[in-house]
Amino acid sequence: MPGPILRIAVPSPLYRTFDYLPPPGCDLATLAPGARVRVPFGRRQTVGFLVEIGADSELDPTLLRPALAVLDRAPILPADVLALIQWAQRYYRHPPGEAFAAALPALLRQGEPATLPRPPPVWRITAAGLTALAESVSLRRAPAQRRLLGYLAQCPAGLDAETLWPVIRNPTATLRALDARGWVESDAPDAPATIDATSAIPPTPPTLSAAQADAVAAVGAVLDRFQVFLLEGVTGSGKTEVYLRLIEAVLARGRQALVLTPEIGLTPQLLARFRERLPGSLAVLHSGLSDRERLNAWLLARDGTARVVVGTRSAVFAPLRAPGLLIVDEEHDPSFKQQDGFRYHARDLAVIRGRQLGVPVVLGSATPALESVRNARDGRYHPLSLPERVGGGTEPPILILDVRRQPMTEGLSQPLLERMRAHLARGEQVLLFLNRRGFAPLLLCHECGWLSQCRHCDARMTLHLRQQRLTCHHCGDNRPVDVVCPVCGSVDLRAVGHGTERLEAALRPLFPDIGIARIDRDSTRRRGSLETLLADIHNGDRRILIGTQMLAKGHHFPEVTLVGVVDADQGLYGVDFRSSERMAQLILQVAGRAGRAEKPGTVLIQTHHPDHPLLRVLVAEGYPAFAAAALAERREASLPPFAHQALLRAEAADPERATGFLNAARALAEPLAAGLEVLGPVPAPMERRAGRYRAHLLLQAARRQDLHRLLDPWVAQLLARPADRRIRWALDVDPVELY
Numbered sequence: 001m002p003g004p005i006l007r008i009a010v011p012s013p014l015y016r017t018f019d020y021l022p023p024p025g026c027d028l029a030t031l032a033p034g035a036r037v038r039v040p041f042g043r044r045q046t047v048g049f050l051v052e053i054g055a056d057s058e059l060d061p062t063l064l065r066p067a068l069a070v071l072d073r074a075p076i077l078p079a080d081v082l083a084l085i086q087w088a089q090r091y092y093r094h095p096p097g098e099a100f101a102a103a104l105p106a107l108l109r110q111g112e113p114a115t116l117p118r119p120p121p122v123w124r125i126t127a128a129g130l131t132a133l134a135e136s137v138s139l140r141r142a143p144a145q146r147r148l149l150g151y152l153a154q155c156p157a158g159l160d161a162e163t164l165w166p167v168i169r170n171p172t173a174t175l176r177a178l179d180a181r182g183w184v185e186s187d188a189p190d191a192p193a194t195i196d197a198t199s200a201i202p203p204t205p206p207t208l209s210a211a212q213a214d215a216v217a218a219v220g221a222v223l224d225r226f227q228v229f230l231l232e233g234v235t236g237s238g239k240t241e242v243y244l245r246l247i248e249a250v251l252a253r254g255r256q257a258l259v260l261t262p263e264i265g266l267t268p269q270l271l272a273r274f275r276e277r278l279p280g281s282l283a284v285l286h287s288g289l290s291d292r293e294r295l296n297a298w299l300l301a302r303d304g305t306a307r308v309v310v311g312t313r314s315a316v317f318a319p320l321r322a323p324g325l326l327i328v329d330e331e332h333d334p335s336f337k338q339q340d341g342f343r344y345h346a347r348d349l350a351v352i353r354g355r356q357l358g359v360p361v362v363l364g365s366a367t368p369a370l371e372s373v374r375n376a377r378d379g380r381y382h383p384l385s386l387p388e389r390v391g392g393g394t395e396p397p398i399l400i401l402d403v404r405r406q407p408m409t410e411g412l413s414q415p416l417l418e419r420m421r422a423h424l425a426r427g428e429q430v431l432l433f434l435n436r437r438g439f440a441p442l443l444l445c446h447e448c449g450w451l452s453q454c455r456h457c458d459a460r461m462t463l464h465l466r467q468q469r470l471t472c473h474h475c476g477d478n479r480p481v482d483v484v485c486p487v488c489g490s491v492d493l494r495a496v497g498h499g500t501e502r503l504e505a506a507l508r509p510l511f512p513d514i515g516i517a518r519i520d521r522d523s524t525r526r527r528g529s530l531e532t533l534l535a536d537i538h539n540g541d542r543r544i545l546i547g548t549q550m551l552a553k554g555h556h557f558p559e560v561t562l563v564g565v566v567d568a569d570q571g572l573y574g575v576d577f578r579s580s581e582r583m584a585q586l587i588l589q590v591a592g593r594a595g596r597a598e599k600p601g602t603v604l605i606q607t608h609h610p611d612h613p614l615l616r617v618l619v620a621e622g623y624p625a626f627a628a629a630a631l632a633e634r635r636e637a638s639l640p641p642f643a644h645q646a647l648l649r650a651e652a653a654d655p656e657r658a659t660g661f662l663n664a665a666r667a668l669a670e671p672l673a674a675g676l677e678v679l680g681p682v683p684a685p686m687e688r689r690a691g692r693y694r695a696h697l698l699l700q701a702a703r704r705q706d707l708h709r710l711l712d713p714w715v716a717q718l719l720a721r722p723a724d725r726r727i728r729w730a731l732d733v734d735p736v737e738l739y
C-alpha cells in the first residue's frame with residue numbers, strides 16, 4: 001500500500017516538485033505543507049520545501065527515497081504566502097524549488113531554525129544565594145561558585161553569562177550548578193533585541209486636506225475586503241500622510257500593514273517618518289541587511305511583533321500574522337520587477353495577495369505606470385487623486401530648453417548656466433539630473449576613429465577619470481585608460497559625451513566657491529558617504545547637486561529651487577517602447593525634489609527634440625495628459641497594456657545556436673498560437689553581452705488568457721527537448737524591458 005508521499009520543492013532548475021517518502025519515525029499527524037525538509041538530492045543533501053502531502057506517486061514507490069529530516073514542527077509560512085508563491089511560480093513559469101528559495105530569507109534556505117535569537121538570559125543572585133554566601137559553609141569546597149556569587153551579589157540588576165567570563169572561566173557551567181541549588185535565577189528578557197521599537201509619543205499629525213480625507217475615507221470604508229486603489233498625486237501632495245493614516249486605522253484594528261517601496265525610495269527620511277509616527281514596531285526588509293537581520297525582521301513580521309513591515313521587492317512575500325493592508329509606494333518603479341531568476345513583479349503580486357487575503361491594496365505614485373492608469377480607467381482599480389501640493393505650494397513650472405545650435409559648455413547650455421548663477425546667487429540650491437555615471441560614455445581616437453569598445457559586449461566602455469579606468473557598465477569588465485590609441489598609436493584620445501563625473505569637473509572652475517555634491521553609485525559606494533553628502537546638502541555646505549536617478553527618488557531638498565534635466569534625449573528615442581514613459585516619470589520625479597511653499601522651483605529640460613509630442617504634452621499639461629497620449633499610442637501600436645507579452649530570451653557563445661533554439665521554439669509555439677502573435681527571433685537590443693550572443697522571441701496576445709493558455713504546453717515542450725548546455729534560456733512573463 002503506498003504510504004503518504006511528500007511533494008517537495010527542491011531548489012533546482014527543474015520545473016517540478018520531487019516525491020519523497022517521509023523520514024523514518026516521522027509523526028505524520030503534525031506534518032503540514034509549509035515545513036522545510038532536508039532531503040537527499042543527487043549525491044548531495046539540500047533543504048526543500050514541503051508543498052503537498054500526496055497519496056501516491058507517479059514513480060515506483062520502491063524507487064522513492066525517504067527524506068532525511070523534517071526541520072520545522074509547524075509550517076514556517078502562513079498559508080497565504082505559500083499560496084502566493086505557488087501562484088507566482090505557476091504564473092511566471094519558474095521552477096518551484098527556485099521560487100521558494102527566492103521568496104525566503106537566505107538563512108531559512110540553508111536550514112537555519114525559524115526562530116528569533118533570544119538575548120542572553122540575565123542572572124541574578126537569589127535570597128537563598130545571599131544567605132549561602134553569608135554562611136559560606138556550603139561553599140567551602142566550591143571556590144568558583146563562591147567567586148561568582150560574590151560577584152553577582154554586587155550587581156543586583158544581574159549580568160549575562162558573557163560578561164562573567166573575566167570573573168571565571170566557563171561561567172555557564174557554574175551558573176547552572178548555582179541554579180540547581182536555587183542560589184541564582186535567570187530571566188530571559190521578553191523583547192527580542194532586534195526589534196525596532198519606539199516609546200516616544202508620536203507627533204500630532206497634520207489636519208488632512210479635503211482630498212487626503214477623501215482618500216483615507218475611501219480606503220477606510222473597505223478595510224475588510226479586497227479593492228485596489230490607485231492613489232495619484234504629485235510629490236508633496238501628501239500621499240505618505242495618507243498611507244500613515246490608513247496604517248494607523250489598520251493597526252487600531254489589531255492588524256498589520258505591509259509597505260513596499262523601490263530600493264532607491266527606501267530612504268532614511270522615509271523610515272524616520274514612519275518610525276516617528278507609528279507606535280509599536282516597524283520591521284524593515286531590504287537588500288542592505290545581513291542575512292541574520294533579514295531573517296529576524298522576517299520572523300518579527302510573521303509573529304506579529306512587527307506591526308508595520310516596510311520593504312523592497314521581495315518583501316511582497318513577507319509573512320504576516322494578521323495582514324490588514326498592502327501599500328505599494330512609487331508603484332510605477334521598474335525595480336519592482338525582478339530582472340533575473342524568478343522574474344516576478346512585486347506590485348502585481350501585491351494585488352494578487354490582496355485578493356487572496358481579502359484586504360485593500362493601495363498603489364501610490366506621482367506618475368503611475370500606464371498599466372495601472374489603464375486599470376483605473378477601466379474600473380478595475382479605484383482612482384484616488386491628490387491634485388495639489390499640500391501647504392499651498394505650487395508645482396514647479398517645467399520649461400523646455402531647445403539646445404539645438406546652442407553653444408554648450410560641457411553639456412550645459414548658456415541659459416541653464418545663467419539660471420544656475422541667479423539661483424545660486426540668492427543662496428538657493430540647484431539640482432542637475434544626468435542619468436549617466438562616470439566621466440564620459442566613451443573614449444574616441446580623433447586620428448582613426450577607434451572607440452573604447454567592450455571586448456565582451458556591444459557597448460562602449462565608460463571612462464572613469466578619478467579611477468583612471470575604462471569600465472563596461474554591462475558586464476563589469478574594466479581596464480586602465482588607454483594613453484595611446486591601441487590601433488594607430490595616436491595620443492589624441494578624446495572623451496566623448498558627458499557623465500556625472502565630468503559635469504562635476506566642469507562645474508568646479510565655473511563655481512569655485514560653491515560646494516558640489518555628486519550622488520551616483522560611484523560616489524556613494526563607501527558606507528556612510530551618501531549620508532555625509534546628504535547632510536552637507538541639508539546644511540547648505542553643498543549647493544550644486546549632481547546626480548543620477550539615485551537622486552530622483554525619496555529625498556526632499558527643500559532649498560533646491562532649480563532643477564536642470566541635462567539630457568532628456570536619451571529617453572525620448574530609446575530602443576524600448578517604454579523609454580518615453582520612463583523618461584516622463586524620471587523628469588517629474590526629479591522635478592518633485594524642488595521647491596516648497598515659500599520658494600517655488602523651476603525645472604529646465606535640455607533637449608534637441610523640443611517638438612517631441614509626448615514631451616510637449618507632459619510639459620504643457622502634466623502627467624495625466626501625458627499618460628492619456630502615451631496610452632493612445634500604445635493602443636494604436638497594440639503594445640502593453642493593450643497586449644500581454646512573454647519574452648523568451650536565449651543566449652549562447654555562438655549566435656547561430658541561440659537563434660537556432662529560438663527558431664525551434666517558434667516552430668513549437670505556432671501550432672498552439674491561436675490569438676497570438678509570435679515575433680522574432682530577433683537579436684536583443686544589445687546583441688552581445690558578457691561575451692554571449694543574445695536573442696529573443698516575443699509572444700504577444702490581446703487577451704492574457706490566450707497567452708497563458710499557450711505557455712504551459714509550450715514550456716513543457718521546451719523542457720522536454722534534449723538539454724543543450726551551450727544555450728541558456730529563460731522565459732520572462734510580462735517583461736518590463738527587452739534587454
Ligand code: ADP
Pocket residue numbers: 206207208209212233234235236237238239240241242390391
Ligand atoms: P508625498 O508622499 O505625496 O510626497 P507627503 O505625505 O510626504 O507627500 O507630504 C509632503 C509634506 O507635507 C510632508 O512634510 C508632510 O508632513 C506634509 N503634509 C502632508 N499632509 C499634510 C497636511 N494635510 N497638512 C499639512 N502638512 C501636510
Ligand code: ZN
Pocket residue numbers: 445446447448449450485486487488489490
Ligand atoms: Zn587611433
Ligand code: ZN
Pocket residue numbers: 454455456457459472473474475476477689690
Ligand atoms: Zn561589457
